[in-house]
Amino acid sequence: MTWEPELEELARRRALAHELGGAERVARQHASGRLTVRERLDVLLDAGSWRETGELAGVATYADDGTLESLTPANMLVGQGTVDGRGVVVQGDDFTVRGGAADAAIWQKMVWAERAAHDLRRPLVRLVDGTGGGGSVKTLTSMGFSYVPPLPSVDLAVDNLSRVPVATAALGPCAGLGAARVVMSHFSVIVDGLAQLFVAGPPVVAWAMHETPDKEELGGAKAQTRAGAVDNLAKTEEDAFAQIRRFLSYLPSSVFAAPPVTATTDRPDRREEELLSIVPRDERKTYRMRRVLELVFDTGSVFELGARHGRSTITALARLDGRPVGVLASDPLHYGGGLTAGAAEKLEHFVDLCDQFHLPVVNLVDQPGFVVGTASERAGTMRRGARALCAVRHAQVPWCSILVRKCYGIAGAGHGDGARLNLRYAWPSGNWGSLPISGGLEAAFRRDLEAAEDPVALRAQIEAELQAVMSPFRTAEKFSVEHIIDPRDTRRLLCEWAAQAHDIVAQDLLAGRAERAHGYRP
Structure with a gap:
């Protein structure tokens, strides 16, 4: 007597589970241009590595x-x-079973995944292609009762944000709880044209708000990445999975480990002649900060996050001689690099991410200050900017700033934490102060200019005198900037710093300083 009948039944049930919602619904999924969940796992994961839990669960x-x-x-x-x-x-x-609705799920499976990531200290990847917890009011007829809305596994989801990397892909219409699962992550990516994200879909919006947007207008990928609700845009599902794989490659598996160092053939002492002339002498002219990143960090290692949101600030992951670091940079192509409300929020979240997972931070500074004007005030720029400054102050990871050009006002002061070793290197193009000469000059010398016979000539004279005082060498004389360097030496200096920074991270982990004093919030 053997157990062959039971094994045959097991094989039968496994085959039924692999049929998903049935041939018709699988065909409908493919017709919409989307992969099935099992096809997605094949693309995301290393070949043959998938080990399923709860394969037989269902109705x-x-x-x-x-x-x-x-x-x-x-x-x-x-x-x-x-x-x-x-x-x-x-x-x-x-999605082939009840549109991925949470009310059609066995909620213990969601809890299991969150618990497994938490207890096994492994990154969590969510592939979201489903609606909210309610799914449809039709469910009430089959249930025979209603319920006070629960938040299944929310405690674990919140705890995981402070414990393991969480990366999420939005792969279809994500509403309600589905949308919340996307944004409650360290990295989120949405597929353009296939996925949308919203609090509630068009039918509910039409009923509640008397608006009639379609899915793309309401929560399309381009709109949500501009709003900052989702970090990155993907062209295809395969692109989304590649971005998740790349994001995870910079981070440790949990806060209890150091970021992984990879081998590189890029020489740490590489000197790029282009850096010598990349910043224009005319401060009113712009340049491509992303090109600076390409020239300084390991070749091909710069992975930008949130490029479509808060565009005056660049946030990216990169490597220096194979060592992962977080990168902040001002983008003079947008608001001259000035800090907007959106850029401040983006900066805050990124610094928290780096601090949570022990990524040393490099800040390439060309900061003219907070963006001013009525639109800026309506956006609450100062409060959001203050939160960004707090994030910089609270960060415990090693930090190094490269003062590329401007560094003005409160926003400029937040280029690093002055309460600890404020390691920074200035290029000869650096200029700084409370206010830029342009604008500040008119405010300070307004009466003199109004009384002058030739205000244009007087202004030019005053500006020339101020420019002489603004020389970075005069700042260095007073030890208000510690180093002025040849821009071509930036990579070498940062690679040397990164080696020291990762040693400090390792020492902190060895001493048991793994988790931050306060948890990470999306």
Whole structure:
């Protein structure tokens, strides 16, 4: 007597689970241009690494004699696999079963994934392709009762943000709880043209707000990445998964480990002649800060986050001689690099991310100050800017600033934390102060200019005198800036600093200083 009958039944049930919502709904998923959840796992994970948990969970019907007639699998797959050889936990929505609605799921599977990531200290990847917790009011007829809305696994989801990297892809219409699962992550990416994200979909909006937007207008990928609700835009699902893999490559598996160092053939002492002339002498002219990043960091290692939101500030992950770092940079192509409300929020969240996972921060500074004007005031720029300054002050990771050009006002003062070693190097193009000469001159010498016979000539004279005083060498004489360097030496100096910074991170981890004093919030 063997257990062959039970093993045959196991194989049968596994085959039914792999049929997902059935051939018709799988075909409908493909017709919409989207992969099924199992196809997505094949693309995301290393080949052959998927190990599913709860594969047989679902809703079954039985004949009178107790034999299984049908099985509709739960519309969320959970399990473990590897990404570039490192273990991850994955939860993936199956849109072919009740549109991925949470009320059609077995909620314990979602909790299991969050708990597994938490306890196993492994990154969590969410593949979201589903609606909110309610799904549809039709469910009430089958349930026979209503309920006070729960937040399944929210405690674990919040705790995980302070413990393991969480990366999420929006792969279809994500509403309500589905949308919340996307944004409650360290990195989110949405597929252009296929995915949308909203609090509630068009039918609910039409009823509640008397508006009639379609899905793209309401919560399309381009709109949500501009708003900053989602970090990055992807052209295809494959692109989204590649971005998740790349994001995870810079981070440790949990806050209890150091960021992974990779081998590189890029010489740490590489000197780029282009850096010598990249910043124009005319401060009113712009230049491409992203090109500076390409020239300074390891070749091909710069991975930008949130490029479509808060565009005057660049946030990216990169490597220096194979060592991962977080990168902040001003972008003079947008508001001259000035800090807007959106840029401040972006900066705050990024600094918190780096601090949470022990990524040393490099800040390339060309900061003219907070953006001014009525629109700026309506956006609450000063409060959001103050929160960004607090994030810089609270950060415990090693920090190094490169003063590329401007560094003015309160926003400029936040280029680093002055309460500890404020390590910084200035290029000869650096200029700084409370206010830029342009604008500040008119305010300070207004009466003199109004009384002058030739105000234009007087202004030119005053500006020439101020420019002489503004020389970075005079600042260095007073030890108000510690180093003025040849821009071509920037990479070498930063690579040397990165080696020291990662040693400090390792020492902190060895001493048990793994988790920040306050948790990470999305």
